[in-house]
Amino acid sequence: MTRTVNIDRVTARLVSLPLSSSFLSSRTSLKKREIILVTVHSDGLAGWGEAAPVPGHTRQDVGRLWEELNARASADGLSIVEHSDGLLAAGFAEALADVDARREGRPLCHAPGKDHGVAASAAISVDRNGDPDRHFLETAAASGYRFAKLKITPSTKPAKVAEVIDDYPMVRFGVDANESLGPGHESLLSALDDFGLEYIEQPGPHHDLDFHRRLRAQLTTPISLDESAASVDDVRQIVATGAGDIVNLKVGRFGPAITLELADEIVSAGLRARIGGLIETGVGRAHGVAVATHPQFSVVGDVAGSDRYFADDLVRPQWRVSNGELPIPDGPGIAVTVDEEAVVDHTIATLTVP
Numbered sequence: 001m002t003r004t005v006n007i008d009r010v011t012a013r014l015v016s017l018p019l020s021s022s023f024l025s026s027r028t029s030l031k032k033r034e035i036i037l038v039t040v041h042s043d044g045l046a047g048w049g050e051a052a053p054v055p056g057h058t059r060q061d062v063g064r065l066w067e068e069l070n071a072r073a074s075a076d077g078l079s080i081v082e083h084s085d086g087l088l089a090a091g092f093a094e095a096l097a098d099v100d101a102r103r104e105g106r107p108l109c110h111a112p113g114k115d116h117g118v119a120a121s122a123a124i125s126v127d128r129n130g131d132p133d134r135h136f137l138e139t140a141a142a143s144g145y146r147f148a149k150l151k152i153t154p155s156t157k158p159a160k161v162a163e164v165i166d167d168y169p170m171v172r173f174g175v176d177a178n179e180s181l182g183p184g185h186e187s188l189l190s191a192l193d194d195f196g197l198e199y200i201e202q203p204g205p206h207h208d209l210d211f212h213r214r215l216r217a218q219l220t221t222p223i224s225l226d227e228s229a230a231s232v233d234d235v236r237q238i239v240a241t242g243a244g245d246i247v248n249l250k251v252g253r254f255g256p257a258i259t260l261e262l263a264d265e266i267v268s269a270g271l272r273a274r275i276g277g278l279i280e281t282g283v284g285r286a287h288g289v290a291v292a293t294h295p296q297f298s299v300v301g302d303v304a305g306s307d308r309y310f311a312d313d314l315v316r317p318q319w320r321v322s323n324g325e326l327p328i329p330d331g332p333g334i335a336v337t338v339d340e341e342a343v344v345d346h347t348i349a350t351l352t353v354p
Contacts, residue, residue: 005100007078009041010092014066014349017281020311021136023125030055033279033309034062036069036088037343040081040095047099048338050284051091052252058278059230060087066349073353080353093255094287102333108256108290109328112335117325118292119300121147122308123176123277130155132164140308141168146324147300149201150175158191165195172300176201179227182211189219199224199246199274199299206230209243222246224299226276229253235262239269246299248276251287263296275301282306282315286334289319289326314342 016034023030036051053060065088072080081092101108122140127133130153140148148168150161152175165173174197181189182204189203199222204211206227216223222245229235229247232254238244247266249259263273275292278284285306292301305321306313313319315336319326329335 005040005042005096005103007040007042007081010073010078010081010353011039011041012069012073012351012353013037013039013343013347014062015281015314015343015346016348017310017314017346019309020307023123023279023309030279033281034348035281035284036062036065036091037281037283037314038088038091038095040092040099042099043103045099045102046338047095047097047102047333048283049091049094049096049098049287050252050280051087052278052280052284053087054278058087058253070351073351077354087252090252090255093257094251094284097256097287098333105332107329107331107335108287108333109330109335110290110293110295112293112328112330117322117327118289118303119147120145120304120321120324120326121149121174121300121302122304123302124148124150126151126153126156129157131157131160134164137164137168141171143305143307144321144324145304146170147172147174147198149173149302152177152192153180154185154188156188158188158195161192162195172198174198174201174224176226177203179203179205182208189215193219193221195221197221201248202226202228206234209237209241212243213241216243216245222272224248224274226250232258232262236265239266239271244271246272246274248274248302250276250278251291252278252280252284256287256291259291260294260296263294267296267298272299273297274299275303277302277304279309281310282313282319282336283334283338285319286315286329286336289328290334293328312342314339314346 201224224246225244226248
């Protein structure tokens with residue numbers, strides 16, 4: 001990462017924010033979100049970013065990231081911004097992009113203040129039987145969501161998915177297996193292919209691109225890859241092999257600039273790009289919304305209101321869906337205000353460099 005601004009100070013906070021409801025998928029059960037919030041201070045301005053590992057979903061965890069951050073801070077000082085990698089590098093890239101944009105008085109959103117927002121999608125966890133959680137779905141539909149992504153597992157019954165689709169004709173659906181459906185689950189995947197889904201996300205193991213390439217040829221439903229797209233090389237391998245129709249790009253994995261560069265490569269290859277999420281707080285969510293406003297992202301992404309996950313969030317105004325969309329904020333940087341009192345209330349540990 002190349003530093004684009006003069007950095008006076010860096011602050012990192014280990015934050016624990018309770019979820020309003022437990023979130024279940026094939027790989028995890030979450031009751032709280034532990035993330036690392038980073039702030040880059042430059043010439044009296046502050047830029048915000050977030051490193052948000054998800055247990056069972058990302059290849060890094062928050063405890064090890066915090067240890068790594070402390071060790072590197074002691075050795076590298078402010079150069080930690082350039083010397084970090086993975087999710088930490090993405091968090092610092094977000095903070096740098098924010099403070100740089102604030103300094104120049106420009107928004108990170110592609111079209112701020114326009115008369116419509118970014119289409120929102122609600123992630124619907126599974127119930128104890130592995131089927132779509134009807135409570136989550138009912139609250140999403142009542143809140144005005146027009147898109148939803150159903151988490152699925154090998155225990156998911158196709159009939160239950162069909163019931164959901166029939167019961168909510170105003171909502172368009174995709175499904176996400178989080179790597180849990182590989183060779184041997186063809187009958188379930190074939191059944192899902194009959195439902196007119198927007199996509200089937202990451203059905204098989206992240207490393208098995210050949211399985212996904214074959215599946216893409218067999219099914220009519222678009223194949224979206226997420227865990228398979230964990231690095232720049234991963235994304236380019238997906239494009240080169242034709243393993244998917246849609247590639248999920250998470251700003252929290254790559255940072256804003258690299259995410260947009262990869263989206264250009266994906267679209268140029270005739271595939272589609274989609275913004276993914278890591279159940280971020282309002283800071284990471286702001287960066288996701290900003291990138292989702294760019295025209296490369298033609299598939300409704302994992303952008304949702306904060307109230308889908310948190311009773312309270314870290315930014316003001318909070319992210320809330322209206323008429324199926326999140327508003328595009330008009331202002332410099334991420335254009336939302338971080339509530340520093342709320343941050344302090346949920347902070348477990350703090351690191352300041354220098």
